[in-house]
Amino acid sequence: MRVMAQMAMVMNLDKCIGCHTCSVTCKQAWTNRSGVEYVWFNNVETRPGQGYPRRYEDQEQWKGGWTLNRRGRLALKGGGRLKKLFSIFSNPKLPAIADYYEPWTYDYETLTNAPLQEHTPVARPKSLLTGENTKITWSANWDDNLGGSPDHGDKDVLLKSIADKVKFEFEQTFMFYLPRICEHCLNPSCAASCPSGAIYKRAEDGIVLVDQDRCRGWRMCVSGCPYKKVYFNHRTGKAEKCTFCFPRIEVGIPTVCSETCVGRLRYIGLMLYDADRVLEAASVPADQDLYEAQRKVFLDPADPAVVAAAEKAGIPRDWIEAAQRSPVYALINKFKVALPLHPEYRTMPMVWYIPPLSPVVDIVRDTGYDAEDRGNLFAAIEALRIPIDYLAQLFTAGDAGPVDATLRRLAAMRSYMRDINLGRDPDEAIPAAVGMTGEQIYDMYRLLALAKYDERYVIPPAHAEQAHSLEELATECSLDYEGGPGMGGSGPFGESSGGSVPIAVENFHMLVERQTSDTIVDPGDKELRVNLLNWDGKGKPEGLFPPRKDES
Amino acid sequence: MTGTLFFVVLPYVCLAIFVLGHVWRYRYDKFGWTTRSSQLYERRLLRIGSPLFHFGILLVAAGHIGGLLIPESWTEAIGVSETAYHAVAVSLGTVAGFCTLAGAAILIYRRRTVGPVFSATTRNDKVMYVLLIGTILLGLGTTILGNLTGHPHDYRLTVSPWFRSIFYFQPDPDLIQAAPIGFRLHATAAFILFAFWPFSRLVHVFSAPLGYLTRPYIVYRSRDPRLGNRPAKRGWERVQ
Structure with missing residues (x-):
């Protein structure tokens, strides 16, 4: 082992x-x-x-x-x-x-610098590969x-x-x-x-x-x-x-x-x-x-x-x-x-x-039956072969057995927990029908429905004695790496050549470059790109608008 | 004088740049060391052009190694006459040369006409193309012209000894000076190409992945010793 x-x-x-x-x-x-x-x-x-x-x-x-x-x-x-x-x-x-x-952007600049005209100016799609007008298909x-x-x-x-x-x-x-x-x-x-x-x-x-x-x-x-x-x-x-x-x-x-x-x-x-x-x-x-x-x-x-x-x-x-x-x-x-x-x-x-139980639940509910009822759900899982065969193609190489068993466990959890939520006596026959105990069903329900952040994500960190040099902690100076600060722009052999840069620093520079550039695309130069997704809506980042004539 | 300049100084300078340039590029720019494939943009033309060019130029390279590094006396010692050698070399070489050229023509046509490929072409690439294609054309042209005129020059008595003399550190430019102008131009162009080589995408030649044949399929690597992606700072190295 x-x-x-x-x-x-x-x-x-x-x-x-x-x-x-x-x-x-x-x-x-x-x-x-x-x-x-x-x-x-x-x-x-x-x-x-x-x-x-x-x-x-x-x-x-x-x-x-x-x-x-x-x-x-x-x-x-x-x-x-x-x-x-x-x-x-x-x-x-x-x-x-x-x-x-084919990736594209829009010619947003037209919206701000189009001359006065009868029709509203439109931002045409531009290919990010060639910079030419393109048709989005x-x-x-x-x-x-x-x-x-x-x-x-x-x-x-x-x-x-x-x-x-x-x-x-x-x-x-x-x-x-x-x-x-x-x-x-x-x-x-x-x-x-x-x-x-x-x-x-x-x-x-x-x-x-x-x-x-x-x-x-x-x-x-x-x-x-x-x-x-x-x-x-x-x-x-x-x-x-x-x-x-x-x-x-x-x-x-x-x-x-x-x-x-x-x-x-x-x-x-x-x-x-x-x-x-x-x-x-x-x-x-x-x-x-x-x-x-x-x-x-x-x-x-x-x-x-x-x-x-x-x-x-x-x-x-x-x-x-x-x-x-x-x-x-x-x-x-x-x-x-x-x-x-x-x-x-x-x-x-x-x-x-x-796998999702919802296609099954939806159909039961749409037909007017009780979609929480164990009998109805189990019968539906039995009857709805098409969604189940499809799920089996995705998850079990076509074997409907495990998908069927999984959906039954989820369905059992639905009906079992409904009884508890409505203050009725829990029906222990339900978990038994899917080979589980009421306790297990409840644990599963906790994990699927209630689990908080630290129950959903149980991630042991890499070891503390190494932590000072981990990527995101950056307790050392974030510019303190080989080659020093002054990262930015391309190396002599095309995009991003030169030594590697810590990811956090790289992302920061990318963001700054994006926010301060103003043309749409020039494959020869990666800095010339505006990305509105990076703008948090506050203020007016440099480069959002082209410079005024009297400024330049 | 020109002989010394072109066939002694230039080769040494270019070879020095070639070797040191590669060392420097590998140390400084591992990230930029790639084939920069454009297959994602276009694959129909590449499918024909690229194998044609690459297999062609591999054959051409093999032919050059044979022709330049193996002395004529050696092949004659094993009973291959100059005429026989020449016939084989010219026929194979011409076929390989034309494959290379045809492949290169397809690739350049593709580079110029396919929009995304064209816009991904850098100035560096253009210089490289001029040097590479120029060298190939000069070489192929010299071979064909020499053979068409009926009395081909035996470069293995002039060019090859000169080429080897560079590596003995006893360069003899007079040897190649005796060869026709085509050979001299081809050699000069080739050395200029070598000087440009480490700074172009041609470096990918030296990353031919032969290790793939022997390594295990799945590579496991430990996070150590470089946590994150930066080297440990002095005084912070891990205790072994």
Whole structure:
């Protein structure tokens, strides 16, 4: 047994209202620079829908993730090392910008400097790639709330097997939101695809990161990741991906997407797992067994043998305690209501989801029956095969069993807790029907409905004796790094060349640059960009308006 | 005098810049060390042009290593006559050269006509293109002209010994002075290209990821010793 710790997340899809706050705050924190305009480390997809980039789940096309070769051994679906090196000059499986969308801004300046005219001046969309006028035809959430789905709803990859049953007619449709970040997999295929070895998994907390100094821009990680959560910065020529907000995690605060989540649907906690069993679990022959196989890789942090092994592996005591209190462990292995996203990619993803009961509840309620009643809900779960088959395509490689069991547990919690809330005697037959006790149901209810900040996010900080040099604390002078202050502007070899700069400092300078620039786009010069999102509405930042003639 | 300037001073200066430039760039600018791929913008033309150019130029490079570094006496010692060597070199070299040139033509056409690719082209790139394509054209032109006129020059008796003499630190410019003007221009252009090399995107040649063949698939790395992304300050180093 080789115990390793992994920072993991669970999202409760029942609570997601699709407000995109997580996406926007993440973008402001991490990808508000040129070159990554189209990059969404966090995005929210409406399901059924195509996702972002379009149809990324079609691995027959993109060849992401792992597969079993003829001898039953785990192999990269996109081809092994030699094949990668021979196709290095033109990556055959790289999504084009059209599969994402062409980033754009608006010519806001026209609004202020247009001459007096009969018609209101308009701000025309300008491509951020060329600076030319452009026509907006797609975006990161073009099919939000099933928008346009009568036209292209059938392009959802998961509908291939159940397409004839799903109707995109308003009264018959079902819909839910799926927020996605990097999965920080136990068996990351992006890292395995990287020719330069620049993508690594941090030994302490399992966060998967790209070493920007070692990345050489071969783009194989973008193809290798089946979730398409590694992006290519087209200005710096380097891969970038979700960092699980490691500077925040290191000091014990949750990621930006979790912190700002309006529905409070995200849980962050530590998982202990047996690194020796990962390969074996990722290689089980049947796709549908992968969910169970991965669950068995996780170790019970309360087990004294596990604790002893973890201490031997050098995991600090407070981390083990955090793993014991981990909400993620409770949701995955204790209550068994969280499921992995697309386990069939065999990457052992570590951002799990509680499937939404709401499509079922909505339908029961719309038909006029009591949507809290156990009998009605169980019958509906039985009858509503289409949403359940769809969820099974997402979370269990098509096996409806675990989805069904999960939804029954959630339904049981609804009815059981309603009795308690209404002051009736709790019906112990309800938890028994789903193999739980009333106590367990109540604990699950606490975690899903009431859990406060420090119960949802159990994040042991990196160790205090190292804290002075952690990214976000900056107890040292924030300008005190190699190269000194005077950061700003490009190095001699294109955008952002030169030594790396602490992230907090970099973001600060980015912000200042944005707020003090006044033209829309000039790919030759990243400083010339105005971003109203960065303006807090107070005062008049320099550069918001072009200089007056008499001033200049 | 011009011989010494162009074929002794220039090579040493350029090689010094080439070596020290790479060391300096690697130390100062690891972040800028990339292929700066533009595949995201356009892939149809790149799919043909880029492999054509890259595999072509790899062959050309291999041919140059063979032609410049291996003395004629060695190949003759193993029974390869000059005519046989020349026939193989010219035929393979011309094919590789044309692949390279065709690939480069497609890539340059793409760079000029595809909007996003064009706006991502820096001044540095343009200088690099002029030097690189100029050198390729001079080399290919010299080979073809020499062979068309019927009596090709045996560069392995002039250019190659001169090239090797640079590395023995006994440079003999008279050797290359005996070669036709095409060879001399090609060599000069190549050395200027070498001097520009470390400051251009061509540095990606030296990051050919051969280590990928032997390393394990998943790389684990510890957060130590550089916490955050800054080095520990003096006096704050971790206790081992």
